[in-house]
Amino acid sequence: MQIAETFAVAAPIERVWRFITDPATVAPCVPGCQSYEVLTATSYKATIQIALGPIKTNFNVIVDLTKAEPPTYLASTARGEEGGKASTLTAKSELRLLANGPGATTVSYASEVALVGRLGKFGLGMMKKKAKSIGEEFAVAFRTRVEAETASQGGTAGEVLSADNAQAGA
Amino acid sequence: MKFYQPTTLKQALKVLANEDDARCLAGGATLVAMMNANLLAPSALVSLSAVKGLAGITRRKNGSVTIGAMTRHQAVADTAALDGGQRLVREAAALIGHPAIRNMGTIGGSISHADPAADYPTALVTANATVTIENSRAKREIDAQNFFTGYLETALEPGDIVVAVSIPAGVAGAGSAYEKFARVQGDFATVSAGVVLALEKGVCRHARIAVGGCAATPIRVAAAEAKLVGSRLQDSAVAAAGVLLAAACDPIDDFRGSSEYRLMILPTILARAVSKARVRAETVS
Numbered sequence: 001m002q003i004a005e006t007f008a009v010a011a012p013i014e015r016v017w018r019f020i021t022d023p024a025t026v027a028p029c030v031p032g033c034q035s036y037e038v039l040t041a042t043s044y045k046a047t048i049q050i051a052l053g054p055i056k057t058n059f060n061v062i063v064d065l066t067k068a069e070p071p072t073y074l075a076s077t078a079r080g081e082e083g084g085k086a087s088t089l090t091a092k093s094e095l096r097l098l099a100n101g102p103g104a105t106t107v108s109y110a111s112e113v114a115l116v117g118r119l120g121k122f123g124l125g126m127m128k129k130k131a132k133s134i135g136e137e138f139a140v141a142f143r144t145r146v147e148a149e150t151a152s153q154g155g156t157a158g159e160v161l162s163a164d165n166a167q168a169g170a
Numbered sequence: 171m172k173f174y175q176p177t178t179l180k181q182a183l184k185v186l187a188n189e190d191d192a193r194c195l196a197g198g199a200t201l202v203a204m205m206n207a208n209l210l211a212p213s214a215l216v217s218l219s220a221v222k223g224l225a226g227i228t229r230r231k232n233g234s235v236t237i238g239a240m241t242r243h244q245a246v247a248d249t250a251a252l253d254g255g256q257r258l259v260r261e262a263a264a265l266i267g268h269p270a271i272r273n274m275g276t277i278g279g280s281i282s283h284a285d286p287a288a289d290y291p292t293a294l295v296t297a298n299a300t301v302t303i304e305n306s307r308a309k310r311e312i313d314a315q316n317f318f319t320g321y322l323e324t325a326l327e328p329g330d331i332v333v334a335v336s337i338p339a340g341v342a343g344a345g346s347a348y349e350k351f352a353r354v355q356g357d358f359a360t361v362s363a364g365v366v367l368a369l370e371k372g373v374c375r376h377a378r379i380a381v382g383g384c385a386a387t388p389i390r391v392a393a394a395e396a397k398l399v400g401s402r403l404q405d406s407a408v409a410a411a412g413v414l415l416a417a418a419c420d421p422i423d424d425f426r427g428s429s430e431y432r433l434m435i436l437p438t439i440l441a442r443a444v445s446k447a448r449v450r451a452e453t454v455s
């Protein structure tokens with residue numbers, strides 16, 4: 001399944017780049033992220049809790065950054081396995097940053113996610129919606145964090161950008 | 171895994187309160203299938219089948235009908251107690267799965283599982299039903315519309331049991347209909363619609379609509395209902411209501427239909443339900 005999201009952050013592109021490539025700022029913004037560990041400069045390990053109705057599970061995910069062109073482009077792969085239960089998740093993602101003037105950045109990402117095993121056979125349509133809502137929650141949390149920090153450092157706090165990640169027409 | 175078979179609601183609530191990760195077992199049509207697919211592994215099952223007072227349909231003097239949580243779909247499909255604006259609930263029950271499923275599945279199990287493509291949620295939201303919930307500390311009632319909160323998610327908290335569903339008598343002289351479109355007979359809905367209408371000399375004076383299979387929960391749009399009220403239910407008014415409802419929906423893409431396909435057929439399914447409900451309302455009034 002394909003997941004894509006675009007959102008605006010009221011902070012300069014270099015700052016957004018620094019935040020989005022630092023697991024210490026990204027991990028707390030990922031809904032369900034229980035813990036993370038830095039393995040090398042380009043690879044991390046994280047435990048992420050996913051719930052769909054009564055089904056609750058943890059995925060142990062390894063993220064590898066495969067290509068970086070600061071401050072505009074980042075490619076990564078992720079591979080995760082459920083503890084004990086047989087489901088595997090793989091994802092290939094691309095992240096793009098675009099400067100929108102000196103204090104504003106547009107973040108967009110696209111992921112191709114594959115889920116096989118017990119969860120892949122169940123409610124894939126609902127899973128896709130779930131993934132989209134996780135993406136939206138991440139966008140809100142990440143934007144809030146970066147903008148709060150930008151404001152406290154006397155950045156471009158007055159600039160409020162409307163995010164276009166709200167579900168159209170919903 | 172432990173298995174409990176209480177005979178009173180009090181016992182059942184006590185076991186649920188004391189066991190971590192226990193689940194109620196109603197008809198088992200969904201729960202056992204999910205356990206077999208390795209999707210759920212509860213620490214304990216609390217069977218509700220021997221609990222006294224959970225099954226059955228009662229019609230009160232004021233016309234409201236209470237359906238016990240353990241009432242099978244077939245019993246609801248066959249009841250004479252639901253009529254007028256309540257009839258669509260019976261119609262929805264009759265369209266669930268096939269005979270084996272209707273003799274096994276229960277209304278409590280169906281709404282607790284809260285599949286977005288299931289039939290009861292949409293019919294109960296349309297009929298303005300109330301869900302009665304109990305846990306070891308208290309009892310509460312919640313509107314069907316607020317009971318469904320997301321994909322397979324409801325207002326139920328750990329330790330809660332759905333005890334009953336009540337359908338109010340509603341507007342006098344109302345007619346209702348539930349229309350379901352599925353790929354094959356017996357499948358979950360691709361799109362469904364519930365409609366309650368009341369007419370006066372051919373003019374619609376009351377309308378309540380919910381659509382199913384098109385979002386995480388049944389969707390109601392006040393402006394869509396307002397398009398019908400005051401109209402003679404001509405095609406253009408029904409189509410306008412369909413457009414407003416479709417705009418509020420966000421269907422999933424799956425083997426039952428793409429998101430676009432569901433939105434495309436929604437107005438037609440709505441129109442079918444409206445025309446059935448209208449004929450019934452005309453016969454009543």
Ligand SMILES: Cc1cc2nc3c(=O)[nH]c(=O)nc-3n(C[C@H](O)[C@H](O)[C@H](O)COP(=O)(O)OP(=O)(O)OC[C@H]3O[C@@H](n4cnc5c(N)ncnc54)[C@H](O)[C@@H]3O)c2cc1C
Pocket residue numbers: 054193194195196197198199200201202203218239240243265266267268271274275276277278279280281282283287288289290326330331332333356357358359
């Ligand atoms: C082949 C097949 C076809 C089907 N087709 C349709 C269809 O066309 N339309 C449709 O709407 N449905 C359909 N269903 C679903 C079915 O109708 C039942 O509604 C569903 O299985 C749940 O009811 P149950 O009584 O079997 O609940 P169970 O499977 O026993 O339980 C389901 C869930 O609800 C919880 N639960 C059960 N009762 C309560 C309670 N009183 N309080 C709190 N929690 C409770 C359980 O813990 C569990 O999580 C189909 C099912 C199958 C297997």
